[in-house]
Amino acid sequence: MELWYLIVGLLLATFYSGLIWLYRFWFNRLKPFEPGNLSLQPPVFFSVIVPARNESEVIEACLQSILQQQYPSASYEVIVVDDFSTDDTADKVLNLAASYPQIQLLSLQNFYKDGSQLAYKKKAIELAISKSQGSWIVTTDADCIVPPLWLHHFNAMIAKENPVFIAAPVMFTNNGKFSGIFQLLDFLSLQGITAAAVSAGSHTMCNGANLAYSKQAFEKVGRFSGIDHLASGDDMLLMYKMKRAFGHRLSYLFSSQSVVLTAPMPNWKQFLHQRIRWASKASYYKDKGMLLVLWLVYLFNATLLGGLIASLFYPELFYNVLLLTGIKTFAELSFMLPVAHFFWMQKYLLYFPLMQPFHIVYTVVAGWLGKFGSYQWKSRRVQ
Structure with missing residues (x-):
């Protein structure tokens, strides 16, 4: 034996x-993305979509980081979709929206009954896109902090490479716990593999906390049809649909100035549930x-x-x-x-x-x- x-x-x-x-x-082999002279590139109008469910503690910090973009305020909107929150997430969004007209709030409960769906996040994104003005969609999560040049770099990559889908890096912060460091290192390896696969000529992974894609392309692939019975997969499974439809018109924004930060799960139980959720879509990879x-x-x-x-x-x-x-x-x-x-x-x-x-x-x-x-x-x- x-x-x-x-x-x-x-x-x-x-x-x-x-x-x-x-x-x-x-x-x-990867070379960091060089955006060039940002002032010479006409701004794309972005619709930034933030699904949120019971995110009262973090939603304001997330939105403030988006509002601090070094990008023309008239060239982006922020759509927060409240996913049946039972806390005051919606109130905090509305308070900010009163001062910043580019922020708007949509409530999923006005369109769906709680318990009637499985893929709530996908429904939230689809709803926001149906109400959006932008030609490009950018997604992040309510517990994320985005960098100041975030939209500028997406804009530069669109101008330089003419993609229909852009994945970008995400990293965990350190919460000082052993479980937090473990998650940070595990996620670090996943992000490295994401970038390495792109260098090898294949997009295999991405993260919905830092994505951008053409609204026209999203509609052309039938939105989330075919994967809308799954609770997860609003990022990678959508990417595979884009890959099948558009071939190599997928890009990866390899820049340390484009890294979106998010907190790790607060404990081992929630971490395990997160990873089970991620693993649950593996059998649907093509x-x-x-x-x-x-x-x-x-x-x-x-x-x-x-x-x-x-x-x-x-x-x-x-x-x-x-x-x-x-x-x-x-x-x-x-x-x-x-x-x-x-x-x-x-x-x-x-x-x-x-x-x-x-x-x-x-x-x-x-x-x-x-x-x-x-x-x-x-x-x-x-x-």
Whole structure:
């Protein structure tokens, strides 16, 4: 048993490490986006959409960061869609709207009955787009802080590359908790893979906290039709629809001045529910390369976890598990170094080896429950 485990484990470790080093190579090839002279580029009118459900504590900070854009105030609007909030989120939005005419509030309860839908966020975005004036849609989340040159950089990329869809980087802040640092490092790797895949010529991931897309293209792909039965997927699954319809007219805004910041989940329970939500859409990915990568990652982590459990009965397996975990850690650190440098997060890599046991367990559990379990999100249970 020990020999067979080692052979299988080393085979998976070889493929996994090779993939991670490819990601490092691709990431290091990326050149930061240079917007050029922003004053020479005519401004696109953007409709910034912010779905919000019980976001009273953060919605004002989010909207203030949008209002502080170094972009003509007459060239963007902000549409907040209140998703059946039970707190005073709507009141805070209306207070700001009284002083800033580019802000407007829509209430989902005026169009849908609570409990009648599953994909509330998609319905919120579709509703806002139907009421929007902009030729381009920009989405972020109510718990995010956007940078001052956010819209300027989207505008410059539209002028330079003529895309229909733009993904851009997102990063967690540090809340000082062990769970927060774990989430930061895990998300750092996901953002690095997102950028590396673009460098390799393939858009495989994106995040709805920092997206822009042509409203005309959104309508052409049928909005969220075909994926509107899923609670998640307003970002990646929409991206796949755009990719099938428009080929290579997808861009990635690789700029440290375009990073949107958001807070990690406050505790392990909410973090796990978030990752289960993300994993739940994996079976709907149409990118075969992405599915192959997900299976490799899952099988390697499952092999490590299975070996760790088996070592309770066969102690000699523990050293093999330790060896394979060491290979995994070394390969991932080689990739994380340039990614952390881009996001100014190098100091958190000291925690990376300590996080490995937690990362292995959560990868296996979240992947399994994403396929066969249920999760709770924004106080709603999703099957």
